Amino acid sequence: MNYWLMKSEPDVFSIDDLQREPKKTAHWDGVRNYQARNHMRSMNRGDHGFFYHSNCAEPGIVGILEVVREAYPDHTAFDPASKYYDPNSATEKPRWDMVDVRFIRRLRRTITLAELRHLSSLDGFALVRRGNRLSVMPVSADHWQLILGLED
DNA sequence: GCCAACGTTGGC
DNA sequence: GCCAACGTTGGC
Numbered sequence: 001m002n003y004w005l006m007k008s009e010p011d012v013f014s015i016d017d018l019q020r021e022p023k024k025t026a027h028w029d030g031v032r033n034y035q036a037r038n039h040m041r042s043m044n045r046g047d048h049g050f051f052y053h054s055n056c057a058e059p060g061i062v063g064i065l066e067v068v069r070e071a072y073p074d075h076t077a078f079d080p081a082s083k084y085y086d087p088n089s090a091t092e093k094p095r096w097d098m099v100d101v102r103f104i105r106r107l108r109r110t111i112t113l114a115e116l117r118h119l120s121s122l123d124g125f126a127l128v129r130r131g132n133r134l135s136v137m138p139v140s141a142d143h144w145q146l147i148l149g150l151e152d
Numbered sequence: 153g154c155c156a157a158c159g160t161t162g163g164c
Numbered sequence: 165g166c167c168a169a170c171g172t173t174g175g176c
Contacts, residue, residue: 007161007162009162032160033160033161033171034171035171054161054162054163055161055162055163056162059162059163059164113163114163130168130169131168131169131170132162132169132170133160133161133162133169133170133171134161135161
């Protein structure tokens with residue numbers, strides 16, 4: 001099993017929104033960055049990921065999700081009414097993909113970005129690299145366990 | 153292929 | 165709201 005981290009702005013789509021979805025499952029649409037898309041293409045059913053809240057008062061990891069459907073075309077790219085519309089992503093040759101993810105649980109507390117930045121043991125973790133803006137990134141098994149260990 | 157201009161992300 | 169750090173676009 002591989003581990004991931006996926007960012008979402010809570011004002012747009014929060015961990016609570018995911019929990020409220022039917023079957024607690026949602027499309028992870030709107031990714032418009034090639035590196036992030038390629039990470040989604042590498043995901044396997046059953047992989048786990050951190051749900052990260054970005055661009056908010058307390059940025060950090062708030063929960064855990066599971067990949068329940070592997071990458072397939074992101075239909076919002078075909079929809080002129082969508083803010084994620086991409087005229088360069090033709091339906092016969094889709095440029096952008098999404099995965100389906102299911103809510104597993106909330107963390108008992110938010111593990112903040114500020115806190116993670118202070119851990120030298122997380123050196124090399126993409127999230128805490130300076131200037132990182134990637135919205136979907138891998139997490140090593142070691143880092144996954146280490147971060148979960150911070151929860152209590 | 154270079155690179156300046158522009159747009160976006162996201163912490164603070 | 166500011167702005168640093170990137171990514172993308174498009175002229176040449």
